[in-house]
Structures are given as C-alpha cells and as structure tokens.
Amino acid sequence: MTTTQKIITIALMALTSAVLRFLPFVLFSSEEKTPEIISYLGKILPASIFGFLVIYSVKHVELFKGYSGLPEAIAIAATALIHYYKKNTFLSIAVGTVLYMVLVQFVFI
Amino acid sequence: MKDNKIKKAFVATFPQTIPILTAFFFIGISYGILMKVSGFSFWYPFLISIFVYGGSLQFVAIDMLLMPFNPIGAILMTIMLHVRQMFYSIAMLENYRGAGARLPLMVYYLADETFSVNFSAKIPADVDKHWFYFFVTLLNLFYWAFSSLLGGLLGSLISFNTKGLDFVMTALFVAIFVDLMREEKNRMPGIIGVIVAAVCLWLFGPVKFMVPTLLLIVVLLIGLRKKIEVA
Numbered sequence: 001m002t003t004t005q006k007i008i009t010i011a012l013m014a015l016t017s018a019v020l021r022f023l024p025f026v027l028f029s030s031e032e033k034t035p036e037i038i039s040y041l042g043k044i045l046p047a048s049i050f051g052f053l054v055i056y057s058v059k060h061v062e063l064f065k066g067y068s069g070l071p072e073a074i075a076i077a078a079t080a081l082i083h084y085y086k087k088n089t090f091l092s093i094a095v096g097t098v099l100y101m102v103l104v105q106f107v108f109i
Numbered sequence: 110m111k112d113n114k115i116k117k118a119f120v121a122t123f124p125q126t127i128p129i130l131t132a133f134f135f136i137g138i139s140y141g142i143l144m145k146v147s148g149f150s151f152w153y154p155f156l157i158s159i160f161v162y163g164g165s166l167q168f169v170a171i172d173m174l175l176m177p178f179n180p181i182g183a184i185l186m187t188i189m190l191h192v193r194q195m196f197y198s199i200a201m202l203e204n205y206r207g208a209g210a211r212l213p214l215m216v217y218y219l220a221d222e223t224f225s226v227n228f229s230a231k232i233p234a235d236v237d238k239h240w241f242y243f244f245v246t247l248l249n250l251f252y253w254a255f256s257s258l259l260g261g262l263l264g265s266l267i268s269f270n271t272k273g274l275d276f277v278m279t280a281l282f283v284a285i286f287v288d289l290m291r292e293e294k295n296r297m298p299g300i301i302g303v304i305v306a307a308v309c310l311w312l313f314g315p316v317k318f319m320v321p322t323l324l325l326i327v328v329l330l331i332g333l334r335k336k337i338e339v340a
Contacts, residue, residue: 005178012180013170014160016187017194021219024198025205025212041330042196044298044337048326049189050286051302053165057172057279059315075276079283084291089284090135096280101273 067108075100118240121233126248129222133252136164139277140171141260146271147171151261158257162220162250165285166190168278182319189323197224201242208239215246223249297337301329 001009054076061069079096086092137158144154149171157167166187173183197219204227208215226245232238290299309322330337 001174001176001178006174008180009174009178009183010157010160010170012183013163013166013187016184017161017163017166017191018217020188020191020195021198021216024195024202025216028199028202037331038192038195040334040338041327042193044330045189045326046193047286047289047293047296047299048302048305048330050165050282050289051299052306052322052326053169053282054279054286055303055306055310056169056319057275057282059310059318072279076279076283079280080287083284083287087288089132089281092284092287093135093139093277093280096283097274097276100276100279101270104273105270 071100071103071108075103114237115240118236119244121236122241122244122248125226125230126245126252129226129249130252132222133249134256136281137253137256138260138263140164140167141257141262142264142267142271143168143260143275143277144171144257145261145264146267146274147175149174149261151258151264154261155254155258158254159250162218162253163187163191163194164221164253165282168281171278176316179319185320185323189326194220194224197221197228200224200228204238205242208243211239211243215242218246218250220249295337297333298330301333302326305329 058069058072058076061072063069075096078099079092082095083089083092140158141151141154144157145151154167157170161167161170169186169190170183173179173186198216201219201224205212205215223246226249227242230241230245232241286299290296293299305325306318306322309318309325312318313321
C-alpha cells in the first residue's frame with residue numbers, strides 16, 4: 001500500500017465511524033423509530049464480530065506447516081481461561097502476550 | 110459566572126474518567142508500540158487515534174494497512190465493528206440535545222468507553238450536564254491519543270526481542286469475546302463468528318477472507334434471527 005492509499009484507508013475508517021455515530025442525530029427523533037433490523041444487528045453483531053476478530057488476528061498461522069498453530073492455540077486457551085476466571089482485561093492481555101512471546105521465542109523456535 | 114460553571118463540571122468529571130484513563134493508558138501504549146514495531150512512524154498511531162478513535166478497529170487497521178489496498182474491506186470492517194455505536198448515539202439523543210457547539214465533538218467521539226461513562230453517570234444537580242458530557246468526551250480522547258503517541262515514541266526505544274508482541278491484539282479480542290459470551294444468553298452469534306471466519310479463511314485465504322466472512326455473518330444472523338431471538 002502506498003502512503004496515499006494508507007491515508008485513504010484511514011480516512012474511510014474515520015468517515016464511516018463518524019457517519020454511524022452521527023446518523024441517529026440526523027435520522028431518528030426518538031428511540032422508538034429505530035428500524036428493527038438495525039437494533040437486532042446492533043445487539044447481536046458484537047459477539048460474532050469478536051469471534052471473527054480472534055480468527056482474523058491469527059490468520060497467518062499455517063495449520064499444515066511448522067508448529068500448526070500450536071503456540072497460538074495454547075496462548076488463546078490460556079488467555080480465555082484466565083479471563084473467564086479472573087475477569088481482569090489487563091491481566092489476561094499481559095499473561096497471554098508474555099506467554100505467547102515466550103512460546104515463540106524460546107519453545108517453538 | 111460561566112467560568113465557575115465550567116470549572117465545576119470539570120472537577121466533577123475527572124474522577125469518573127479514571128478507570129478509562131488506566132485502561133486507555135495500557136491499551137493505547139500497546140497500540141502505539143505495535144504500530145511502531147510494525148514499521149509506522151510515531152505520528153501514525155497518534156493521528157489515527159484522533160481521527161478514527163476506535164480501539165479494536167485501530168488494531169485491525171495495523172494489519173490492513175500492511176496488506177494490499179482494500180477500500181471496501183476497510184468500510185465494511187468499520188461498519189461491522191462500529192454499528193453498535195449507532196445505539197450509543199440513539200441512547201444519548203435526548204441528553205445530548207441542546208449541547209450546541211459542543212455537540213459535533215461529543216458525537217464524533219461517542220465510542221464505547223465514553224458512552225459507558227456518560228450513559229451511567231450520576232451528575233450532581235449543581236453541575237451542568239452538557240459540560241460534564243463534553244469533558245468526559247474530551248478527557249477520554251486525550252487519554253487515548255496521548256497514550257498512543259507515547260507508545261509510538263517508546264516503540265523506537267525498545268531493545269528486547271518483540272517477536273510475538275502482536276499477540277496483544279489477539280489477547281484483547283479473546284478477552285472481549287469471553288466477556289460477550291458470558292453476557293449473552295445465546296451463544297450462537299459468537300460461535301457463528303468463529304466458525305464462519307475459520308471456514309472462509311480456509312476457503313479464501315488470509316488476504317481475501319474478510320469481506321466474504323463479514324457478509325456471510327450478517328446473512329446468517331438475519332437468516333437465523335428467529336432461532337437466535339427465541340433461545
């Protein structure tokens with residue numbers, strides 16, 4: 001991507017976000033007038049999207065090469081377990097990331 | 110006295126934003142460092158934080174900016190990640206009305222954390238609510254932008270091996286995903302997201318799977334609406 005293309009990408013993200021945040025102020029006069037399908041998607045999408053994002057963030061892992069995504073699988077499972085039990089986002093991110101760095105730098109070399 | 114009113118609102122605002130300050134400080138610094146070690150100059154994370162202002166999207170954008178130009182993908186990803194923020198605007202419609210010249214900034218920066226503070230804020234009776242909302246918005250923006258900048262600057266000082274540091278993004282998404290799955294009575298949307306992404310990744314490969322995944326997720330969620338809402 002060229003610098004111009006990078007700036008266009010960033011601008012599109014900024015503009016799209018702004019449209020979503022401003023739209024209700026332009027369109028709806030009250031909460032009741034929100035189209036039903038939009039409120040359904042707004043409520044239900046986040047869980048799907050973050051499931052997708054977990055996969056997206058490890059998309060370059062090759063399952064049939066090297067360690068077959070084993071370090072990623074271990075670190076994701078550890079992060080999920082710690083977060084499930086401790087409910088502390090910083091702790092989960094810190095432990096997960098340090099564990100993964102140790103795994104890819106010292107164990108699965 | 111107008112000055113007094115503004116000062117009073119600011120004093121009431123700051124303590125209520127401290128949890129956001131700590132969160133943004135760590136995640137913002139991680140983001141800035143990751144941008145820097147991914148090859149971006151320090152002003153990229155700073156400016157992106159100011160213009161885009163959306164944590165998850167900004168982490169995904171690190172990767173998207175390093176891949177082939179994909180404007181449709183960028184728009185689609187933004188819609189999918191930020192459509193929920195429309196509801197923050199809807200929820201704040203009544204309370205934000207009358208904010209006058211402060212309104213554009215308050216709406217432009219109405220993201221997750223600012224919404225969570227403003228929506229649930231207990232504003233003292235003698236504090237002007239619009240100034241209160243305005244300062245929450247401004248302080249959160251300030252925390253996020255300057256933590257990203259700090260991360261971007263720190264990134265060039267790092268001398269240890271950063272291999273694997275990008276797992277910060279995965280860990281953040283895993284934590285949010287676990288929280289969402291915990292909250293929802295119905296686990297289907299979360300499972301759909303993971304499975305559709307995995308299948309599309311396998312079919313289309315890492316560069317091209319984003320757009321089909323996002324479209325298929327929307328189609329499935331709308332198609333399975335009756336089952337999802339009943340469960």
